[in-house]
Amino acid sequence: MEKKKIIFKINGVEKTVEVEPNKTLLWLIREVLKLKGTKKACERGDCGLCTVLLNGEPVKSCLVLAVEVDGSEIVTVEGLSRDGELTPIQKAFIEHGALQCGFCTPAFVIVGHWLLNRNPNPSREEVVEALNGVLCRCTGYRPIIEAILDVAKKRK
Amino acid sequence: MKYVGKSIQRIDAFEKVTGSAEYAGDIELPGMLYTKLLLSPYAHAKIKSIDFSDALKVPGVITIAIGEDFPFRIGLYVNDRNILARKKVRWVGEPVAAVVAENLEAAEEAIELIKVDYEPLPPVLDVRDALKPDAPLVHEELGEYAHSPAFNPIPGTNIANRFVVKKGNVEEGFKKSDVIVENEFLMPQVSHVPMEPHTCIGQYMKDGSIKIWTSAQSPFAIRYILGYSLGVPLHKISVYVPYVGGGFGGKAGINFEPLVVLLSKKAGYRPVKLELTREEQFMVAPVRQGFYGKIKTGVTRDGKIMAEKILYVFDAGAYADYGVNIGRAAGYSCTGPYYVPNLEGESLTVYTNHPWGTAFRGFGHFEFLWAIERQMEIVAAEIGMDPIEFRLKNALLPGLTTPTGEKLREDAGRIDQCIKAVAEKIGWGTPPVKITPNKIRAKGIAALWKAPAMPPNAASSAIIKLNEDGTFLLSVGVTEIGQGTVTALAQIVAEELSVPVEKIKVVPFRHTDLTPYSWQTVASRNLFMEGRAVIRAARDVKEQILEVASQVLRVPKDDLEIEDEKVYVKGRPEWSLQLKDIAAGYVYPNGNTIGGPIIGRGYYVGSRLTYLDPETGQGYPALKWTFGAQAVEIELDTETGEIKILKLVSAFDVGKAINPMLVEGQIVGGCVQSISLGMWEEYKYDKNGRMINPNLTDYKIARAGDIPEEHIVVIIENPQKDGPYGARGVGELSMLSVPPAIANAIFHATGVNINNLPLSFENIWKALKEKR
Ligand code: FES
Ligand code: FES
Numbered sequence: 001m002e003k004k005k006i007i008f009k010i011n012g013v014e015k016t017v018e019v020e021p022n023k024t025l026l027w028l029i030r031e032v033l034k035l036k037g038t039k040k041a042c043e044r045g046d047c048g049l050c051t052v053l054l055n056g057e058p059v060k061s062c063l064v065l066a067v068e069v070d071g072s073e074i075v076t077v078e079g080l081s082r083d084g085e086l087t088p089i090q091k092a093f094i095e096h097g098a099l100q101c102g103f104c105t106p107a108f109v110i111v112g113h114w115l116l117n118r119n120p121n122p123s124r125e126e127v128v129e130a131l132n133g134v135l136c137r138c139t140g141y142r143p144i145i146e147a148i149l150d151v152a153k154k155r156k
Numbered sequence: 157m158k159y160v161g162k163s164i165q166r167i168d169a170f171e172k173v174t175g176s177a178e179y180a181g182d183i184e185l186p187g188m189l190y191t192k193l194l195l196s197p198y199a200h201a202k203i204k205s206i207d208f209s210d211a212l213k214v215p216g217v218i219t220i221a222i223g224e225d226f227p228f229r230i231g232l233y234v235n236d237r238n239i240l241a242r243k244k245v246r247w248v249g250e251p252v253a254a255v256v257a258e259n260l261e262a263a264e265e266a267i268e269l270i271k272v273d274y275e276p277l278p279p280v281l282d283v284r285d286a287l288k289p290d291a292p293l294v295h296e297e298l299g300e301y302a303h304s305p306a307f308n309p310i311p312g313t314n315i316a317n318r319f320v321v322k323k324g325n326v327e328e329g330f331k332k333s334d335v336i337v338e339n340e341f342l343m344p345q346v347s348h349v350p351m352e353p354h355t356c357i358g359q360y361m362k363d364g365s366i367k368i369w370t371s372a373q374s375p376f377a378i379r380y381i382l383g384y385s386l387g388v389p390l391h392k393i394s395v396y397v398p399y400v401g402g403g404f405g406g407k408a409g410i411n412f413e414p415l416v417v418l419l420s421k422k423a424g425y426r427p428v429k430l431e432l433t434r435e436e437q438f439m440v441a442p443v444r445q446g447f448y449g450k451i452k453t454g455v456t457r458d459g460k461i462m463a464e465k466i467l468y469v470f471d472a473g474a475y476a477d478y479g480v481n482i483g484r485a486a487g488y489s490c491t492g493p494y495y496v497p498n499l500e501g502e503s504l505t506v507y508t509n510h511p512w513g514t515a516f517r518g519f520g521h522f523e524f525l526w527a528i529e530r531q532m533e534i535v536a537a538e539i540g541m542d543p544i545e546f547r548l549k550n551a552l553l554p555g556l557t558t559p560t561g562e563k564l565r566e567d568a569g570r571i572d573q574c575i576k577a578v579a580e581k582i583g584w585g586t587p588p589v590k591i592t593p594n595k596i597r598a599k600g601i602a603a604l605w606k607a608p609a610m611p612p613n614a615a616s617s618a619i620i621k622l623n624e625d626g627t628f629l630l631s632v633g634v635t636e637i638g639q640g641t642v643t644a645l646a647q648i649v650a651e652e653l654s655v656p657v658e659k660i661k662v663v664p665f666r667h668t669d670l671t672p673y674s675w676q677t678v679a680s681r682n683l684f685m686e687g688r689a690v691i692r693a694a695r696d697v698k699e700q701i702l703e704v705a706s707q708v709l710r711v712p713k714d715d716l717e718i719e720d721e722k723v724y725v726k727g728r729p730e731w732s733l734q735l736k737d738i739a740a741g742y743v744y745p746n747g748n749t750i751g752g753p754i755i756g757r758g759y760y761v762g763s764r765l766t767y768l769d770p771e772t773g774q775g776y777p778a779l780k781w782t783f784g785a786q787a788v789e790i791e792l793d794t795e796t797g798e799i800k801i802l803k804l805v806s807a808f809d810v811g812k813a814i815n816p817m818l819v820e821g822q823i824v825g826g827c828v829q830s831i832s833l834g835m836w837e838e839y840k841y842d843k844n845g846r847m848i849n850p851n852l853t854d855y856k857i858a859r860a861g862d863i864p865e866e867h868i869v870v871i872i873e874n875p876q877k878d879g880p881y882g883a884r885g886v887g888e889l890s891m892l893s894v895p896p897a898i899a900n901a902i903f904h905a906t907g908v909n910i911n912n913l914p915l916s917f918e919n920i921w922k923a924l925k926e927k928r
Contacts, residue, residue: 036182037175039401041351042434046852049351077175090173094165097821101638102172103351103401109173131860135852137351137402138638140828141860142867143821 006070010035011079019066026050026061028069029076037077037106041135048134051107052076058114060133077106080113088154089113092147100138107134112148121152159650160881163817164657167643168399168636168664178398178665180355180371185427188357189218191419192263193430194253194270195439196245199279199509199845200292203244203272206253211269216262218423220270222253226418230385231477232377232409234303234316236295237512239415244277246294246474247511248846249439254415256423279509281845283448283471286314286506294474294507306611306767307480314507316476319487321501321559321773329463329498333454337535341527342912343447344838345471348516349857352401353437358416359427365392366417367427371400373408373635374676379668381410382417397666403637404829405515406442408678409478438850443839445479445505445513446471449527459541459549463498466490468524470505475512480505482513485609486520488560488768488777492528493571493605494550499559501773509845515678517826517888521606522833529602529896530911533903543900544579547603548572561774564781567876569809569884574785575603577807577870582787588905594795597802600901601787604892607778608679608885612765616685617672618693620649622701622754626721626736627659632690633674634682635666639822639887641682644814645690648880652694654719655735672757680885683814684780685760687880692758704738704751763878780876782884784808786827786897788864792905797921799898800865801831807870808889812882816871819886823869826890832858834895835915 003018010033017032029038029052039049043062050061053075080087089112092098099105108131115122115130122130127148131141171177208220223242229235241250253270257263280286280294291314295301299311307317330336356370366388372378375395383390400407412430419428432441447470454463468486472479487503503520516522536546551572554564578601579585588598608614621629630649634641642662650657663671674686702713705723709716709731717726724732733742741749768775789803806823813819836856840849849855875882899910902920910923 034184035175036178039179039351040181041353042852044434044851044853046434047351081174086170086173093173094169097163097166097817099166099169099172100640100821100825101351101402102168102177102399103179105172106175109175128860135351135857135859137349137404137829137857138825139821140825140867141858141863142824142828145860 004067006067008069008072008074010074011076021065021067023066024062025064025066025069028066029061035076035078039103039106049104049107051110051134053110053114058111077109080109087113088151089116089148092151096143096147096150098139098143098147104134104136108136108144115148116152120155124149157651159647159657160814161812162647163815164643164647166640167646167662179352179401180357180369180398181352181431183357183369185357188427188429189256189258189423190260190263191254191256191416191428191430192260192267193251193436193440194267196241196248196250196252198245198274198276199248199281200277201245201274202277203241203252204275205273207271208253211255211266214262214266214269216258217266218256218258220253220255220266221419221422225422228385229301230381230410230414232381233307233480234309234477235301237475237477239418247509249511250474251440254419256419256428279845280314281509281841283446283469283506283508286508287469294509306484308770315504316472316507317480317483317505319484319503319773320771321487321490321499323559323561324498326463326465326498326500330454333462334457335538336452336454337538338450338452339531339534339911341449341530343523343526344913345446345473345510346444346833346837346839347438347855348404348406348444350402350404350406353432353434354407354411354441355431356413356416357427357429358413358420360417360421360425362425364388368395368413368417370395370397370413371407372397372411372413373400373403373637373678375635375666375668376633376673377676378410378413382414385414393668395668397635400635400637404517405519405678408515408676411442434852435850438855439511439847442514443473443511444516445473445482446510447523449524451527451531453531453535455535455539457539459539459546461494461496461550464491464496466501468503470513471508471510472505473508473510473512476505476507478515479513481609482515482520486524488773489521489605489607490524491559492525493552493603493783495552495556496559501559511839517891518606519609519679519888521604521892525602525604525893526896526913529893530899533900534909544575544584544601547575551575559773560768560777562776562778567874568781569783569811569874569876570872571603571605571783573872574783574807574809577872578785578787578805581805581868581870582789582803591791594793595791596794596905597789597791598901598905599787599789600897600899600904601785602893602896602900603785604889605781605783606680606889606892607781608681610675610679610681612767613761614675614681615759615761616674616682616689617757617759618686618689619672620693620697620756622697622735622739624736624739626734626739627661628653628655629661629663630690631663631671632686633666633671634686635677636664637677640818641686644683644818645686647814648687648690649694652691653698655721680782680887680889681779683883684879684885687883688760689758691880692760693756696758697754697756700754700756701735701738704742705733707750708733708742780879780884782808782810782886782889784889784892786893788894788897788901790898790901792902794906794924797917797924799920801898802864803866804864805868805870806890807872808886809872809874810886811876811879811884812873813871814881814883819871820869822887823890824867827867827894828858828863830891830894834898834913838914
């Protein structure tokens with residue numbers, strides 16, 4: 001298959017990559033760029049574990065073709081905390097015990113960031129709605145919801 | 157206490173929130189190849205021939221393996237499993253061939269080109285049919301399989317294990333009963349749905365040694381079974397386990413590791429990676445066994461259980477190498493947390509042509525407690541007694557005997573306190589309330605118990621090293637699958653050695669060459685057993701520190717104390733040494749050196765556990781029993797069958813919460829998993845035994861919007877004297893008995909008994925309609 005050249009920014013760094021048109025953004029992130037924080041758990045849009053920010057909006061990267069991100073800006077979990085300083089969301093996840101096996105954690109952290117950027121003061125229902133696209137089999141979601149609400153509360 | 161009993165943060169949290177935690181799927185090795193499996197389309201069929209000549213021609217394909225390449229069986233308790241199907245296939249999804257290629261695309265292309273000629277055989281698709289005398293046999297050669305002496309397969313049948321427990325005289329007991337109630341219960345097969353699908357890499361080295369990188373719960377079990385099956389000495393096998401993205405039992409025992417190792421040999425000793433897709437995770441990976449139960453209970457009018465006759469049948473699917481022990485565990489706990497003086501229990505693990513079963517959080521108890529806790533409710537109603545009062549009247553309290561004749565130890569924990577706690581917090585005693593003409597609110601409760609199901613010699617060990625700067629390194633064999641045990645273990649080291657948790661590193665991976673032995677990470681046994689091993693290792697370290705310090709400070713050892721990273725003379729803190737100054741030997745000003753590197757070790761095995769009598773099941777199977785209870789308040793729409801869980805209350809007697817936040821996390825998460833299994837999850841099959849919902853759209857698991865509006869967790873602490881600081885396990889317990897509590901609430905709301913899971917809206921609606 002013929003490869004296509006794409007240029008995009010990921011976590012603030014510009015990249016130029018040649019990709020086959022049938023490859024997904026998830027594949028680009030994990031297999032080409034070797035950013036392993038974004039997880040793969042269904043590859044058909046059900047689990048949300050591959051969620052990243054594309055031009056500031058959350059997308060399931062297994063449902064986006066790599067060629068589509070030409071000219072875009074992507075943020076993965078690796079792009080959130082700089083120099084080892086955790087973001088308030090990451091800190092709240094730790095304080096609230098909002099992670100167990102941790103496999104889903106990068107996706108929830110990404111969604112949490114997006115939500116509070118867009119809506120600094122969400123209701124419980126809004127948090128639940130934002131999280132409903134991402135699956136977790138360990139925590140029962142409650143501590144994740146609490147962690148995000150707590151960050152919003154402390155910001156006020 | 158400074159560290160034990162505190163809700164400190166998880167020690168693995170930083171890596172996990174930043175996405176830098178390593179999982180098996182993140183590992184890439186030089187020269188790594190990929191494998192894809194060809195799955196059986198039949199539930200039961202003879203393999204007449206396999207032709208993969210065209211597949212081999214696909215560019216990038218290195219080799220293709222079929223069952224006959226690996227002519228031996230493996231297994232944890234019963235050696236019944238093939239590496240790839242041989243001679244016949246036993247479920248839709250059984251791997252028949254494996255393609256190894258330079259990349260996945262080539263492997264996928266080649267898979268399509270393999271031609272298999274099958275001769276379909278009649279399948280067994282209902283576990284009750286599997287028991288009939290004329291049922292087709294899933295394993296004709298059962299009599300030839302090697303198995304652990306604790307199990308009792310019946311050759312010529314589909315029974316992989318028959319466990320029997322007998323106590324008192326049931327016939328007499330039924331004679332003394334005023335009321336006898338008999339019911340049947342069902343539960344479908346379900347998936348663990350770990351967010352991380354099974355992933356492993358194997359490499360056979362040219363010198364005959366073996367390397368494995370895997371998402372597994374039990375690296376030492378893998379090493380042992382592989383070594384035993386392949387005839388490779390254990391020092392030549394290394395198993396590496398990074399963080400595991402959820403296990404819940406599905407990654408216990410041994411799974412696909414032998415396959416990738418053998419494929420590597422066939423592929424010229426290059427590493428081979430297998431990463432299941434979500435669909436394969438449903439079809440190929442092991443599942444929770446299905447369940448059928450029949451319980452006959454005899455009671456007196458005043459609510460005393462006199463006798464019980466119990467039959468549990470587990471649908472093991474195609475292989476039962478682990479499943480046999482699930483049947484056994486359900487058998488020796490079969491009454492639930494109640495005292496039954498006269499008992500006859502039989503628990504069968506039975507082969508069918510369904511996907512193969514394995515351990516799943518709760519290990520047989522989630523299944524049989526569904527039956528027992530429904531039965532308790534029905535019996536209480538029959539004699540017109542409040543179900544709480546009925547449970548309390550028959551509660552298995554310290555001093556009474558369990559089904560296996562074990563007298564419950566004095567410090568065993570209290571089921572009565574758990575039941576009373578949930579009853580109080582749910583506000584038991586108020587009748588169901590009609591909110592609208594269709595909507596009713598009602599409450600239900602259910603109790604639970606469980607002990608670790610393990611061989612009597614299951615062992616744990618720990619190593620603690622004092623580093624040259626006074627920090628510590630703890631190494632244990634329990635894997636970090638999300639449960640957080642290693643954080644609690646670090647707290648125990650901190651407490652024992654009076655050193656801040658930040659100064660203790662728990663080695664974040666397991667590597668069988670370096671890690672001290674642990675039987676398996678299963679059964680809610682690791683905090684208890686590794687906990688005891690860690691305490692002993694810490695005391696060993698302490699002893700070594702005091703030995704050197706007593707020479708340097710010239711006081712007897714018992715006059716010394718360790719605190720704040722120093723060892724000092726009691727009452728004379730100015731006479732002290734820093735731990736770092738003795739970590740690798742103490743050096744006198746002139747260069748003379750005494751002592752040396754300090755490495756402590758400890759181990760633990762259960763005390764006085766026994767094998768169970770093959771005729772009567774009597775003996776001591778349990779290291780500890782953990783008790784608990786669940787209560788729910790639901791809102792039921794009687795028109796649609798829809799239910800909402802308004803409130804959930806959970807109480808567990810954990811002995812001691814080493815880290816309350818982690819305990820609560822286990823309970824909150826486990827309960828949601830329990831609700832999910834109880835309300836939605838089920839392997840749905842077509843008439844040929846093919847799973848029709850192998851994806852997360854059609855196989856629904858709980859999402860953030862599905863959780864109870866309110867969840868109250870009550871932690872009860874009656875310490876067990878031989879537990880670490882009094883602690884018992886809780887990891888699996890948290891997911892027990894929520895479904896029967898919900899069904900009991902439906903019963904109180906409507907008078908309708910639902911005895912088959914799941915409690916889907918559709919099933920509830922049907923049950924309500926039948927009654928009308
Ligand atoms: S991997 Fe993309 S939604 Fe599951
Ligand atoms: S923490 Fe394990 S899946 Fe969410």
